[in-house]
Every structure is written in structure tokens, then in C-alpha cells.
Amino acid sequence: MKILIAGAGEVGYHLAKLFSYESHDITLIDVDEERLAYADKHLDIRTLEGDATSPTKLIEANVEVTDLVISVTSNQSINITVCVFSKQLGCKRTVSRVSNDDLIKNKDRLDIKSLGIDEVISPEALAAEEMHLLLNQSGFTDTFEFENGALKMIGLTLRSKAAFIGKTVQEAAKVYPGIHFVPIAMQRFGTQYTIIPRGDTEFKRGDRVYFVTDDEGLEELYKLTGAEKRVIKNVMILGGSNIGRTLASQLSSNNYNVKLIEKNDKKALQIADSLPNILVINEDGRNVGLLEEENIEKMDAFIAVTENSETNIMSCLVANTKNVKKTIALVENMDYFQLSHNIGINSLVNKKLIAANNIFRYIRKGDLVAMTKLNNMNAELMEFKVKSTSLVCGNSIAEIDFPRTAVVGGVIRDGKGEIALGDFVVKEGDHVVVCCLPKSIKRVEKLFC
Template identity: 65%
Template sequence: MKIIIAGAGEVGFHLAKLLSYESQEITLIDPDKTCLAYADSHLDIKVIKGDATSISILKEARIESCELFIAVTSSETTNITISVLAKQLGAEKTIARISNTEFIHYKDEIGFTQFGIDELISPEALAASEIELSLKQSSFNENYEFENGALTMAGLTLSKSASFVGKTVKEAATLFSKIHFIPIVIQRFGTQYSLIPRGDTEFQRGDNVVFITSEGGADELCKLTGKVNTEIKNVMILGGTQIGYKTARDLSEKGFNVKLLEGNRDRAFEIADTLTKVLVINSDGRNVDVLDEENIGDMDAFIAVGSNSETNIMSCLVAKSKGVKKTIALVENMHYFDLSHSIGIDTLINKKLLAANNIFRYIRKGGVVAMTKLNNLNAELLEFEVKATSAVCNKTIKSIDFPRSAIIGGIIRKGVGIIALGSFKIEEGDRVVVCCLLQSIKHVEKLFR
């Protein structure tokens, strides 16, 4: 697939990096010579120095043969303008990064597709949504919802109190009469080895396990693993960044008690004037004494979304030491995901990864309607819509030539999530959630074309 990315900033570079691993034909455009030089020397892609709003630059990038155009510069007006130009010049599909989430809320009413913009994404809004979901399922370290929660992905680390440690997947399934969850990928403790579990796979202490759950499955998992899905009510947010602002706004509107700490006086007053339901404190949240003064020990959750990843991590560690049950940190460095489980931070958020997940479904084949890459695991979760021509249509799961390095996690039929076993027959219109190790993605895509 020929893909053009306008903007070599943190999101653009990360996208180019991930897409280049997929052997896609990538062209990266940016006016900053330094950003392009680094990308050119580290990635197998083509780079063009120049302003992507220039029609001659777009033609130099061969925009007329572009299958996917992604505008992710730091300016949303530039991204919208470039996407409209790209569509008019022949780009097949266009995606524009925006910061004003009202555009997403009213996109159907305004009709952005009529202008030539097929999709709008906001990494900041995606991060705020991810944080809200993490608070909703507080006992899990990783979450993702398919079709508004018809099926939910839940990741956790097995402690010695988990009742199915030492049992096989098949033995664990017999602990409940009806199955509302299924393990889809396991990473063994202290390794980078990921495996797709089968009936005879044994759960071990320290395993990082990702499950798919239908309604009721999350509660069953909590009982089996000794976790407590604590109700989150009192939340403290460190940082009045865009993500901090959006998170505070959304949580306060849903009835959470929210405190927000912002060190910049002008920014703190600006937020306080806008978010009347949020207690905004103009103070340096990195100071332990300040956190104590603001009764951090009474908080159910602490969310650090400042501009510095290391500060966010250290603040969460302080919050954890004060007894806060749920800690969430925004980080830019992907390597920190390895660190999170060993040092005790519950959830890490990376807006580059969230944006990439949102965009990646456009390069997957076979009617992918949603996808997410699993943090620190070489696996992807893909949601396929079954067509009449799909190889899996009107077949039972056990009769499908499915690779060993992939597993069907669940089926969504008419809005209802189902944990489906081997005798389940897949029909046209079903939405099938599949977990694939990277080597099996192309094989699985063919089954759903």
C-alpha cells in the first residue's frame, strides 16, 4: 500500500516507523530538515522536505497514486487543508489529526467526507477515553472495548491468589457453568515470549494474561484472580495539558470528584474558569508535601498526564506509596511499558500508540472495523466484519483452517457479545474479534476477505 504521511513529529514518526515494519511504501513530508534526517537514517522510507500544503510537493510525492494519506502535523487547520487537497489530487482515503474534539462530535452533521476527509482522529481525545475506560475497569492494567462494550479486552498479571494458577485453560473454564471470558494471549513472567493459549496451556504465577470478556465476564475474572474492581469516585489529575483538561472535563460531567493540579498560574485559572465542577489547584504536583496537603491518600485514582514522562511515572509511584489504588501515567517512551508492571504502576497511556491503533485498521485487509496493538506483546486484536464472500462465513469455528498463532476471542451478533466455542457457526454480518501473533496476521486477513 502506498501511504503518505504529512508531519514528522512524534505521531508522524511513530506511524512511519510502525508502517515501515509492515513493508508498506511510505513517504514522509515535513519542512523540518532535522526531523526528516533522523527518519531517513533510521527508517526504510522516502522523505520529502517541504510544506505539504504545496500542491507541487504533493505531486512530487505522487499523491495521485496514494491509497492512504495521513495528515498529523501539529496544526489541525493545516491537517484539514492538506487532507482536502490530497483528496482532490487523487488520494484514495484521507485521515486528519485534530485537537478540537467538537469536529469529531459533529462530523456527520458537518459532513467532512463531502470536503474530502474520510476520518478525523484526536490522540488527546483517544487518551482521555482510554483513561476513562481504565477507571471503569480499575482492577485491570489494560482495557479495550469493542462495539460499546459488547466485548471487552482485559489484561492483568496473575498473582499467587489467582485460583486458576497451576490449572490449564480447560480446567479453569469448568469453575463457572457459563463461560463469559476467554484468555487470548499470555506473556510468561520475566520473558518477552507471547503465546496463544490452548485448552492444555497452564496458567503460571506472574503471567501477564489478556482476556476477552462478554457481559459478566469481568466480575468472574475478578473473583477468580483475587482482584477487586474498586469503584472509583475521587480522582486527582496531575497536569493541565490537553489530555488533563479533557479527562477532568469528561470525568466531572459523569459525577466523579476531580482535583486537578497545574503549576502554571495562568493555565490553572483558565481551566478553573471553564471547568466549574473541577477543583483546580495552582500548585506543583511533583512536590510530595503538596500531594499530602491535598489528601492524596483519600484518592481512589491518581492520573499523571504532565508533559514529562519521568515526572508522571515518579508522581504515580508516590501516589502508590500513599495508598492510592489506581495509578495511570502518560508516557512518550514505548520502552517504559516493560517497566510499568515491575515497579507497580497500574496503567500506562501512550497517545502515539493510540493514534497508530486507530489508523492501522485502514491498512489491514478483510473488512477490519477496529483494532488495537497489545502493549508490550507482539500481538494484535482485530475486529472483522464477516461478508458473504468470507471464507469463514457459514462455518463452525472448529472447521476453519485457523493458524495456531491466532485465536477467535469472541463474536458480536446484533450488538450482543458472545464467547464462542468450536461448535459456534459464524454468519454474515457477525463481527469477529481475533487475537493474532504478528506472523499470522496475513493468513487471518485472507479468511475474512
């Protein structure tokens, strides 16, 4: 696939890196010569210096034969302009990064597709939504919802009190009479190797495991894994960035008690004016004495979303020492993911990864509705819509030629999620959730084309 990315910042570079790993034809365009030089040195892509809003520069980038244009500069107006011009010049599909949540909420009323924009995304809004989900499923460290929660993906680390320990997948499934969850990926403690579990795969202490489950399965997993189901009511947010502001607004509207700490005077005042139902503290949140004065030990959750990853991690560690139940840190460095589970931070969120997941579905074949990459694992979780021409249509799960490095997590039919076993027959219109390793993606895509 031929892809043009406008903006060589953190999101654009990350997307270029991921796409280049899959041997796509990537062109990265930016006005910043240093950013492009770094990308050119580290990635096998074409770089082009210049203004992406210039039709001449877009033509030079061969936009007329480009399959996908992704504009992810830090300027919303530039991104919209790039997408509009690209579509008029012949590009097949466009995705624009935006910073205004109001635009995302009203994209259908505005009919942005008629302008030439196929999709708008906000990494900041996606990160805030991810954090909100993590609070709702407070006993787990990772979460993702399909079709408004009809099926859920949750991730956790198996502790010694988990009933799974020492049992195979098949043995664990027999503990409850109905099957409401299925393990889809696993990583042994101290390794980087991703396993797609089979019936004879044994659960061990320290395993990091991802499950797909329905609502009933969530309750079973809490009991079986020993995960503590915590009630989250009082939340402290460090950082008044777009993510912090968006998250505070969401939580406040859902009756959470929210304290937000922001050291910038002007920003703190703006947030206090726009969000009267939260307590805004205009101080430096890195001050441990301040956190103690603001009763951090009485908080159910502490969320750090400053622009500095190290500050976020260190402040979450301070919260841990005060026995805060749930800690979430915003980080930019992907290498921190493995570290976090060893030092005790509950969850890490990376907006680049979330944005990439949201965009990645446009390069996958088949009718792909949603997808996510599992944190710190070499696996993808994809939701396909079954067409009448799909090879899976009309066949039972057992009859479908799935590779051994892929597994069906569940099926959503008429809005209801089901854990699909071998005799489940797939029908047209079903949404099938599949987890697979990268080497199996092409085989899986062909099944749903």
C-alpha cells in the same frame, strides 16, 4: 500499500516506523529538516522536505497514486488542508489529526467526507477515553471495548491468589458452568515472548494475560484472578494538558470528584473557568508536600498527564506510597511499559500507540471495524465484519482454518457479544474478534476478505 504521512513529529514518526516494519511504501513529509534526517537514518522510508499543504509538493510525493494520506502535524488547520488537497489530487483515503474535540463530536453533522476527509482522530481525546475506561475497570491494567462494550478486552497480571494458577486453560474454563471469557494472549513473567493460549496452556504466577469477555465474564474474572474491584470516586489529575482537561471534563460529567493540578497560571485559570465543577490547584504537582496537603492519601485514583514521562512516572510512584488504589501515567517511551509492572504503576497510556491502533485498521485487508495492539506484546486484536463472500461465512469456528498463532476471542451478533466455541456458526453481518501474532495476520485477513 503506498502511504504518505504529513508530519514527522512523535505521532508521525511512530506511524512511519510501524508501517515500515510491514514493508509498506512510506513517504514522510515535513518542513523540519532535523526530524526528517533522524527518520531517514533510522527507518527504511522516503523523506521529503517541504510544506505538505503545497499541491506541488503533494504531487512530488506522488499523492495521485497514494492509497492513504495521514496528516498528523501539531496544527489542525494544516492537517485538514493536507487531506482536502490530497483527496482532490487523487489519493484514495485520508485521515486527519485534530485537536478540537468539538470537531470530532460533530463530524457526521459536518459531513467531513464530502470535503475529502475520511476520518479524523485526536490522540489526546483517545488517550483520555482510554484512561476513563481504565477507571471503569479499575481492577485491570489494560482495557479496550468492541461495539460499545458488547465485548471487552482486559489485561492483568496473575498474582499468587489467582484461582487460575497451576491450571490449564481447559481446567480453568470448567470452574464456571457457562463460558463468558477466553484468554487470547499471554506473556510469561520475565520474558518478552507472546503466547496465544491453547487448551493445554498452563497459567503461572506472574503471567501477564489478556482476556476477551462479556459483562458476566468480568465478574467471574474478578473472582478467579483475585483482582480487586475498586470503587473509584475521588480522582486527582496532574497536568492541565489537552488530555488532562478532556479527562477532567469527562469524569466530572460522570459524577467523579476531580482535583486537577496545573502549575501554569494562565492555563489553570482557563481550566477553572471552563470546568467549574472541578477543583483546580495552581501549583507544581511535583512537590510531594503539596500532594500531601491536598490529601492525596484520600484519592481513589491518581492520573499523571504532564508533558514529561519521567514526572508522570515518579508522581505515580509517590501516589503508590500513599496507598492510592489506581495510578495511571502518560508516557512517550514504549520501553517504560515493561518497567511499570515491575515497579508498581497500575497502567501506562501512550497516545502514539493509541493513535496508531486507530489508524492501523486502514491498512488491514478485510472489513476491519476496529483493532488494537496489545501493550508490550507482539500481538494484534482485530474486529472483522463478516461478508457473504468471506471464507468464514457459514462455517463453524472448528471448521475455519485458523493458524495456531491466532484465536477467536468472541463474536458480536445483533449488538450482543458471545464467547464463540468450536460449534458456533459464523453468519454474514457478524463481528468476529480475533487475536493473532504478526506472522498470522495475512492468513487471518484472507479469511474475512
